[in-house]
Amino acid sequence: MQPMAIDSSRRTIVKGLLLSSAAPWFSSGCATARRDSIPTFIGCATKTRNKYMAVIADQFGQPIHQFPLLERGHGSAVNTALHHVAVFSRRPGHYFQVYHYLSGESLQLRLATRNRYFYGHGVYSSDFRRLYTTEGEVGSSRGIIGVYDAEHEYQKVAEFTGIGIGPHEIILLDNDVLAIAVGGIHTKGREPKNLATMMPSLSYLSSDGRLLEQVVLADHQMSIRHLSKGKASVYCALQNKGDLSEFPPLVYxxxxxxxxxxxxxxxxxxxPEQWARFNNYIGSIATTEQWVIATSPRGNCYGIWSQQSGRLLELSRLSDASGVAAQGQTFAVSSGSGSAIMTRLNNDKKQDNQVVTPVFWDNHWSRI
Incomplete structure (x- = not known):
């Protein structure tokens, strides 16, 4: 592991993170949870202003375990072999924290190493022994993939580079190939500094960090941010950083x-009028066996496309639609309003069930 140097500007947040990690988890959902509740989703949420938490929810979207986060959370990665879930702080993130999703126990707090910050996403290797995270270099936003040993207290064991500026979501494909959405944006804090020259890409790496392929779009101001693995393709969710009076396609x-x-x-x-509904912003993307689902919190909607034809099948309203998680022929969409949509395909008929949860969901959902 590379040495973890902590400069004086980070001491306050480090102290707070350590206190937060020592705080006991609480289970406000257990009192009303059904007896057949199963940990099914993990997502970050807003509790009150400037107070954040991560929540493990059951198959009905109801909370089982909730635990406080000092910083606003973003994405998560699930390790079903160890029953771990890694929760990442939002860009520019200072840490990720690992919990046991069955017990809710806090297991490990890992701070960003010197001159690094987290972009809010990660994925485990197919054997669940390594955790890959998207990171940036302070001052340049140079993209880095951090590699952590999940069996040895999540020590950082390697870094991969050469993917460009501003990597965001990372997913695992067949044969341990990593796909990375490289947003292309250099930022100071959260302020973009290079929109005129940004260069996003979809990058593929081997498990040892070799660049296998890098694909770019004709419009260099379409930032590639989120990914999902379909039956035969990778699906990319974009955000338009160019002319906002135009409404280009946002899913590739x-x-x-x-x-x-x-x-x-x-x-x-x-x-074009349907793309306009998304307000130039896709927040999350997921795939079932047949569909591609993309959400837009800014557009207060989500869309469903056919993987086979590539055509939009349905465009539905949901206030502050945020996370989406899918498995098999089912998917679920969360929202910042507390509502969630549970959808499944039954005898070739789509069935929707809208539920109300006591959680103001934020950003992403992952399926456990």
Missing amino acids: QHSFTASTKGQNMKPLQAE
């Missing part, structure tokens, strides 16, 4: 195989 598809190497990304299909 790309196939990564030896036979398709060098192909361009292709936009999914929707009418």
Whole structure:
């Protein structure tokens, strides 16, 4: 592991993080949880102004375990072999924290190493022994993939570079290939500094950090931020950082195989007025066996596309639609208003169930 140097500007937050990690988790959802509740979703949430938490919810979207976060959280990564979930603080994040999702116990707090910060996402290797995280270099936003040993207190064991500026979500594909959404934006804090020259990409790495392929869009101001693995493609969720009076496609598809190497990304299909509903911003993306689902908290909506045809099938309103998680023929959408939509395909018919939760969900949901 590289030595962890903590400068004076970080001492206050380090002290707070350590106090937060020592605080006991609480289970406000247990009193009303059903007996058949199963840990199913993990997401970050807002408790009150400037107070944040991570929440493990059951299959009905109701909280089982809740634990405080000092900083606003963003994404999470699930390790089903160890029953771990890593929760990442929002960019520019100072830490990630690991919990046992069955007991709610806090297991490990890992601070960003010197001159690094977290972008809010990570993914475990297929054998669950390593955790890959998207990170940036302070002062330049140079993209870094941090590699952590999940079996040895999440010590940092390696760094991968050469992917560009501003990596965001990272997912695992077949054969331990890593796909990274590289947003292309250099920031100071959260303020963008290079929108005129930004260069986003979809980058593929081997498990040992070799760059396998890097794909760019014709419009360099379409920032690639989030990813989901479909049946035969990677689906990319974008945010428009250019002319906001235009409403370009915000979801793209790309196939990564030896036979398709060098192909361009292709936009999914929707009418211009439908893309306008998303307000130039996709917040989360997920895939079932048949569908691609993308949310827009700024547009207060989510869309469902067919993977087979690439066409938009449905565009639905949901106030502050934020996270989406999918498995098999089911998906669930969370919202900052506390509502959640549970959807499944039953005998070729889509069935929606809207539930109300006591949680103001924020950013992403992951499926356990």
